[in-house]
Structures are given as structure tokens and as C-alpha cells.
Amino acid sequence: MDDAPRDMIAIKNLVKHFGHVQAVNGVSLTVAQGKVVVIIGPSGSGKSTVLRCINHLESPTGGEIWVDGIKLTHDHKNINAIRAEVGIVFQQFNLFPHLTALGNIMLAQRVVRKRKREEAARIARQQLARVGIPEKADVYPAQLSGGQQQRVAIARALAMNPKIMLFDEPTSALDPEMIKEVLDVMLALAKEGMTMAVVTHEMGFARNAADEIIFMDQGLIVERGTPDIFFGNPREERTRLFLSQILH
Amino acid sequence: MDAAMAPITSTPSTAMWRQWNLSQVRWWVWLILIAAADVLLFVAIARDELYTLIFGKVQQGIVLTLFVTLVAYFLALAIGLIVGLGRVSKNGIIYNLATLYVQIIRGVPILVQIFFVSFVATPAFFELLKAIGAALSGVLGPDNFLAQTSTQDVSLLARAVVALTVAYGGYEAETFRAGIESIGRGQMEAARSLGMSYFQAMRYVILPQAVRNVLPPLGNDFVSMLKDSSLVSVLGVRDITQEARLYVAASFRYPETYYMLAFMYLNMTIPLSMAVRWLEGRMGSGRRAA
Numbered sequence: 218m219d220d221a222p223r224d225m226i227a228i229k230n231l232v233k234h235f236g237h238v239q240a241v242n243g244v245s246l247t248v249a250q251g252k253v254v255v256i257i258g259p260s261g262s263g264k265s266t267v268l269r270c271i272n273h274l275e276s277p278t279g280g281e282i283w284v285d286g287i288k289l290t291h292d293h294k295n296i297n298a299i300r301a302e303v304g305i306v307f308q309q310f311n312l313f314p315h316l317t318a319l320g321n322i323m324l325a326q327r328v329v330r331k332r333k334r335e336e337a338a339r340i341a342r343q344q345l346a347r348v349g350i351p352e353k354a355d356v357y358p359a360q361l362s363g364g365q366q367q368r369v370a371i372a373r374a375l376a377m378n379p380k381i382m383l384f385d386e387p388t389s390a391l392d393p394e395m396i397k398e399v400l401d402v403m404l405a406l407a408k409e410g411m412t413m414a415v416v417t418h419e420m421g422f423a424r425n426a427a428d429e430i431i432f433m434d435q436g437l438i439v440e441r442g443t444p445d446i447f448f449g450n451p452r453e454e455r456t457r458l459f460l461s462q463i464l465h
Numbered sequence: 466m467d468a469a470m471a472p473i474t475s476t477p478s479t480a481m482w483r484q485w486n487l488s489q490v491r492w493w494v495w496l497i498l499i500a501a502a503d504v505l506l507f508v509a510i511a512r513d514e515l516y517t518l519i520f521g522k523v524q525q526g527i528v529l530t531l532f533v534t535l536v537a538y539f540l541a542l543a544i545g546l547i548v549g550l551g552r553v554s555k556n557g558i559i560y561n562l563a564t565l566y567v568q569i570i571r572g573v574p575i576l577v578q579i580f581f582v583s584f585v586a587t588p589a590f591f592e593l594l595k596a597i598g599a600a601l602s603g604v605l606g607p608d609n610f611l612a613q614t615s616t617q618d619v620s621l622l623a624r625a626v627v628a629l630t631v632a633y634g635g636y637e638a639e640t641f642r643a644g645i646e647s648i649g650r651g652q653m654e655a656a657r658s659l660g661m662s663y664f665q666a667m668r669y670v671i672l673p674q675a676v677r678n679v680l681p682p683l684g685n686d687f688v689s690m691l692k693d694s695s696l697v698s699v700l701g702v703r704d705i706t707q708e709a710r711l712y713v714a715a716s717f718r719y720p721e722t723y724y725m726l727a728f729m730y731l732n733m734t735i736p737l738s739m740a741v742r743w744l745e746g747r748m749g750s751g752r753r754a755a
Contacts, residue, residue: 272658293662301660311655315673324669325659370655377659 221286225250225381225412226271232279233266240266242436243280248381251410255423258433259459264416267433268383271414272303285380301329304374308386310366312358312373318345319354322373330377337376344372348402364395371402382406384415420464424448432456499735506728515718519725522712526705527729533622533694533704537629538687544630545637550667552642563638570635575628576696582628583621583700591616625697633690640682644675680748684741688734695730705729 226248233241241263248254256264269275271282273289273296282289284299313321322341326332332340345351348368358366367387374382384403388396400422407413407426417423423430423444430447432440432455440453448464451457510516551563570578591614598611605611648671656666676683698707709726713719 274654274658297660297662300658303658305658307651307655309651311649311651313652313655313670313674315677325656325661328665328669329660373659 221288222247222283223286224248224283225252225285226414227283228267228271228280229282230280231267231270231277231282233263233270233275234278239436241270241277244433244436244438245280246431246438246441248412248414250412252428253407253411253413253415253426254429254431255415255417255427256431256433257417257420257423257459258439261435262433263436264433265385268305268385268414268416271381271383272300272305274305297329301325301377302379303381303383304377304379305383305385306367306370306374306387308389310358310363310370310390312366312370314358317355317357318350318361318369318372321358321369322376325373326376340376341372344376345369347375348372349398362395363391364398367391367395367399368402371399371406375406381412381414384413384417386416386418388417388419418463420448432459434459496739503732510725515721516725519712519718519722523705523708523722523725523729526703526708529622529702530691530694530704530706533626533629533697533702534687534691537626537633537694538690540626540630541633541637541690542683544634545641548634548638549641549645552638553645567635567638570632571639575632575693576699578632579625579628579696579699582631583624587619587624587627588616591618621700622697622702625700625702629690629693629697633686633693636686637683640679640686641675643682644679645671647678648674677748681741681745684737684744688737688741691733691737692730 224247226246228244228246231241231244232239244263244267246254246267256267258264266275270277271284271289276291284303287295287299289295289299312318313324316324319338319341322344323334323337326337326340327334330337342351342354345354348371350365350368353361353365353369358369361369371382371387387403388399391399396419400419403413403415403422404426413426415422415426425444427444429441430444431438432447432451432453434455440447440451440456442451447456448460451460510520548563548566551559552567554560554563573581594611594614598605598609598614601609602612645667652670652674653666656670657663661669694704695706697704698710701707703711705726709722713722716722
């Protein structure tokens, strides 16, 4: 199709209302292949909602979303197909507590990708090694630290060979000393050329990894730009105010 | 003994040991007391001619009691799971149908449900079959198998099992619903975001955790089913209660017979209840946090 965008993610005029609450009021953005877009903003600004609309965890009230040239619809087959290509990492990890780390990473490979047990296990071990905890394969989530749990969650998403990775405040629920181990994994992913959309409050990560930074407030994009310009010379008064509050 | 009186050498681990020990002692005391009383009663029964006779009569129904309990319970689990899934469904029609079923079941006494299934629903069902058979007589012939069916084809035992299944299906549905709702929303989101369908997420992520959480209530419901299986005696199905009633009718030995009947139920329900409590305790200590 001619009008299908060539970007990995293309969002056109996205609107999302929760009852009377207008979470997102017309947001348009694109993420090109291999690029990292970091979305920042105060809580309640709609940044997580935008992310959750991309894999249809929230169904948009209006607007269009294209993922890898495929338009997102309400059709279940379409949604499941897109979700298998889009990995997401949550603030609360959401590991499956009844399965080991390896079991967590294997489940969707077997059920969705229909991989054989041996193949799924081999890939799971590769991904655990990739996030730096190959020795935790047979451990249950409750016995892992927060940082380790989040790394298993990243490995679980990566094992599906996603074309895009979404991160919804991946370090916000972590103790301070565990944030770095997760950010390091994300940084390595970005360097490897993974297409990423990241909602975070970690400005260090945004500065180092982002190709573009998007600042949202009250359901709208206030400002966007490269890290240098965004942090060095923001145009909008609201951006300056926000940055002055979080950069001490 | 409170903490202040504990020896100075007491460490957190010994304090934990004491706590664990106390609850274990109570459990074992119960078991020993009951087992001892039970043995005494058995000896008394074995040495008494009349009680031996009554036991011989009443125990003839034990296979039926266990059969009704097991079959109705496991069928009720199947219905309960399906209806329970309906109770958490986002589809309005499915949700409302499931809710209607649960509301009706929970609002009518089980005894009345047994009468209703046996003497209203079953005949009505066969009237319907016959009507269909008559309507299709042109196609299938006047003596087709549908027209030949009769309410008498279904034994009162089968009707009793169906009635208990339908009744307990409603209760188990609420148990499963509670279990499913005890699992955080994030689990479903994580499973769905990995590309799983709703039913795959239920099957592999939600239900394994939900069922684990509701094992104790499911176990209690099994004990309840064992007790409620005595209701089938109103249909003349010869479980242990009916055997006892038959003996009483012939002998007028009310106290001896009903003591014996109660004794036999207790001998089944108390060990089962203890097994459920043991299961509960094991889960409490071994529970894995989300």
C-alpha cells in the first residue's frame, strides 16, 4: 500500500479518553527502524497511555497507529499478530510467579511461536545470558531481586524476536542500586540497533540512548528534539520548568 | 510464654520454631484424640451385636455415597470452571447468562433443586424430545428413537447426580471467579502483550495461579458435597442415609441407627477436613509472592 508509513511505528493524531478523563489529546509521532525515542513528562501526561496503545493494551478512542507498515485495528487476529512483534516491559515486571525464569521466557515461544521445547529452552538460555543472569534459569521470580526480575522480563520479550521494544517506566519500581543493571541492558539493546520507545524518568539514559526525546504534558506533545537541543536549549517554558524540577 | 520470659539465648530462629511447634501440636492432639475415640467406637461396635448388624446394613450404601459425591463433584468442577469464566467475561451476554445461573442456584435450597430436576426438569426435557420426535416423524418414521424416549429411562440416581452437579456448579463458579479475580491485571496484560490469545493467557498464566489460590475452598466444597450427597435419599437412592432410613423403618431403632450414620459421616468428613487444613497450611507457608 502506498499510504502505509515506512517507519516502524507511526502514530497519527492518537486520542484516548477514559470516561471523562482525556488522557491523550491528539498525539502524532514516528519511530524509524533502529531508532530510540524516549518519552518524558510529568505523571498523568499520557505518556504511558501512548505506549500502551501501540500494542493495544489500551484501545484508542481515535487516530491511527501503524506498526511495521500494518495498521492496528480492533480485530483480535491483527492485535495478536502485532503483539507478537512488539515486546513490552512493564514497571511492575509482571513475571509469571508460577514459572521459573526459564519457564517465563519459554511459555510464549511455545504457545505463540510454536517452537519445540528444546529450541525454546535454548533461546531462553541465550536471552538470559544476554541480560547477564544465565545462572538464574531455574529460579522462581520471588527469589530474584527487582533488577533481576526486570532483566528476566526483558529476556522474555526479546525471546519472541520482536521488531520493536516498548519500555513503560522500566526502572520506576526498582531500588536505586538496581537501576543501573537494567539501564545497561537497555543501552546495549539500543546500541545493537533495536527500535525502542521508552517512557522513563531516567534523564541519563535519555541523554545517552535517545535519538529523539518527546516531552508530553496533559495529553499533548509539548516539545521534541535531539537530546543535545532538548536538554541544552529547550524552547518551551513548560519544558524548562519540568527539567528544572527533575534535574537538580 | 511471651517473648520477655524466653531465655536470653533465644534467637529469632528458635522463636519461629516455637511458633511452628505450637500449631503443629494442636493439630496432632486433635488427630490422636479423634483416632483414639474412633478406635474405641469401632471396638464397641464390633463387640455389640446390634451395632454390628446396623453397621452391616448401613455400609451397603457406602459405594453409592462415594459414587454420587465423586461424580457430582468433578462434573460440578467442570461446570463451575466454565460458568466462572463466564462470570469474568467482558461479553455482556455470556456474563449475564452466567450471573443468572449463579443467582438462581444460590437462591434455591439444594433439596428443592433435587425435586425440581427430578420431577420437573427431567420430564419436561423428555416431553421436548418427544415433541421433536413427533415433529420429525415424517423424516425419521413414526417410531423414531426420539419419540420412543421416556422419562423412565433416566434413573433417580442419575437425576440426583445431575441435580447436585447443577447446584454445586453454581457454587464452584463463584469459587473459580474469586480465584481468577485474585490474580493481578498485570498478569493478563503481560501474557496478552506476548501475543497470547485470551484463552491461552487463561490456560497457561491465570488459571494455574487462580486454581492454586482456591484449592482450600475447593477442598471444603468436596466435604460439603459428601454431606449434601445424603439429600439423594429423598429420591430413594440407596446411599448410606437411605439405608439407615430403611433400617429404621423396619426396626424402629432410631438412636442406634442415626448414631451409626452420623459416626460414619464423621469418619469421612473429619479426615478430609484435616487434609484441607493441611493443604491450606502448606500453601500459606510455601506461597510464592507475585
